[in-house]
Amino acid sequence: MSDILHLGINLQELGIGWGTIVMFAMMVALLLTGMPLAFVTLLVALIFALGWFGPMSIPLITSRVYSFVSNFVFVSVPMFVLMAAILDRSGIARDLFDAMKLFAGRVRGGVAVQTIFVAVILAAMSGIIGGEIVLLGLIALPQMLRLGYDRNLAIGVVCAGGSLGTMVPPSIVLIIYGLTANVSIGELFSAAFIPGFMLAMFYVLYILARAYLTPHVVPPVDPTPIPSAEKLRLLKGLFLPILVVFFVLGSIYGGIASVTEASAIGVGGVILSTILRGEFTFRLLRDSALQTLATVGMIVWIGIGATAIVGVYNLMGGVNFISQMITGVSDNPTVIVLLMMAILFFLGAFLDWVGIALLTMPIFVPIIKSLGMDPVWFGVLFCMNMQVSFLSPPFGPAAFYLKSVTPDIPLGVIFRALLPFIALQVLAVGLLLFFPGITGR
Template identity: 65%
Template structure:
């Protein structure tokens, strides 16, 4: 039996962080790195008798009823990826978008908002837009960076717009109402999307060559879209999922199941539902949810051990001493920590590792944890696009033309990262943007 208590909580915190970094550098997955560090420090600090407490904490996380919403929304996204709903939606709006300078880029963002409101998973949305919108804009002569940035930033809107998986995981971790989080994130998410659209329109107005307008002959050759088929199913899905939540008819978990049924029926009516489609969607869902659950298990174990060691109180005192007790400085320190972690860790790991520490500090300062959930999601928005490991850029790279490099994608995203930071700052300075419904 080894004893680690001689380190004290300060050096133990550094040792845990160093051990995690070293394990991650060896290529070990985050879930197993956190599990291993948690087990070593649990035994070294308390002995083997503490392990049942850690397993009960893990069971409490995995067995949460609300957690059922995660696989349901992921399955919605998987079914949506494999149906033609998104393609028909994009094609229908293309006719309107082509008549306005920069209209196809704005249309891409509008489609992104609808897709985000249907699934809440950024990977599928970014890939879908990369397949549908990016080649279209490049073919029409749009500026490459504008086309790339719009596609990638639009695909990441699923982080903020309900039913965001990020909000669900935050709600589970912070023990706050997920329905309230959905209400709180709605206005900031739409504000961010609106800023994207204004930026695109202004940029194309100042630089007409960025978005050439089609000739009358080209417009005449466009096939008239089937608006009913294209718009009915997406809008119905959004209405069923978000409408049932906001009206109080269904809980988030129940609404997620309704969404899956709605997308399934829509695909069946369109003649696209098949056994192969269901099999592929189920496999994709299990892979994604398996990743989330394993990261959750590791992070929950690590935070549980660290809490028993007195680490959460230590971090709280450290942050408050660094900020001098000033509320705004405390929030800025948290934002910097989240931004740095978001560059290197998956958002699930960031949420599960930091929120059990940060949320008690926020509530202790008299701030609203619902508002902080929106701030956290906006912060994760930035991390999704930021180099060196912004996942949205890698998702887009997987389907982009081969001559588009990761460096070019990250360069194209810089203006949109700036807009994200603007909205993040506004929500921090004006909490009523998130708490408008209270």
């Protein structure tokens, strides 16, 4: 005990400035060893809790962690993950992709355009990113390559479209931000709807521009009309997904159900869809549940670690220290927000979005409020920034998700194909920053 107390005196003597540097250096060093972020943050939090305050600080940290994981809204996360897992194992996404030919089949670059629209619908059903990219990589990418689409364009469409789950409600990223920032998740969903659709339209416009200005990147339009019987069959594939989206988002926006209740409705809708399609089996449910446990377990552990280290750092006075540093950069609020975006962009190249949200938002959101800005708008801006991180090298998750189902395509090729779409995402971040009214706030 005396050694711990002596360590506490030594760490306190560092002061908050050097304490921050030592904490950051310790995290980086442990991450470089390959240790998962959740365990790194937990270990560093424990060391600084004991070293700075002594054993009496541990109950304060555990109570903070408990308040995070016991939040009722957090129940919606495994529900939406389960929806995505079931979609991944059913034929709903494939039939949805085929059905969209009815709307984009007569347009140059139509398959790429329908891929974006399918991505929006899948995002509105589950809000999960990785599963979408894998699904589109298995369904849309082979078809585009077979038809003669430029490989870079096809890769970019799949990764960028699959990442729309970050922005399109019911986004898991928005839910975690709402929990961390203590902001209404319903308001976040409402504010993110138009920006998410705007980004999807940027992708569509880029595809159409490439299709008509550089015709060699897309195949000619197939002039063969679709028979009426085939149209009816394709429409059936569109009905169930649209119905699920309507009930999930409609119940939230209509004030009928909370986000947590709507997520349960969504799971019920997807399971009912698989039953009606004759695809439901015990194995499908079991495998989906196991995948959900693995994914949510990762999110929970990162949440526990990040909540613990932010709690310790807050007790050390670190949040006020960082806030003063950031606000001292300029008197212009826009410059301060730009600095935050730069920090998030840098972190996005190395850390998972869950860790970024839980580590930075307890610091950034109070600054935003003190500047008189809307934390709901900032949440949408944060999610748009995370869009960029999903595609950006060297560790953009979207590229690795696609690589997992297309091992013959080098990672360097995938990242080069994403550059135009990253530029569109940066444009969307800029528009949101300078025109907050896009969110309707």
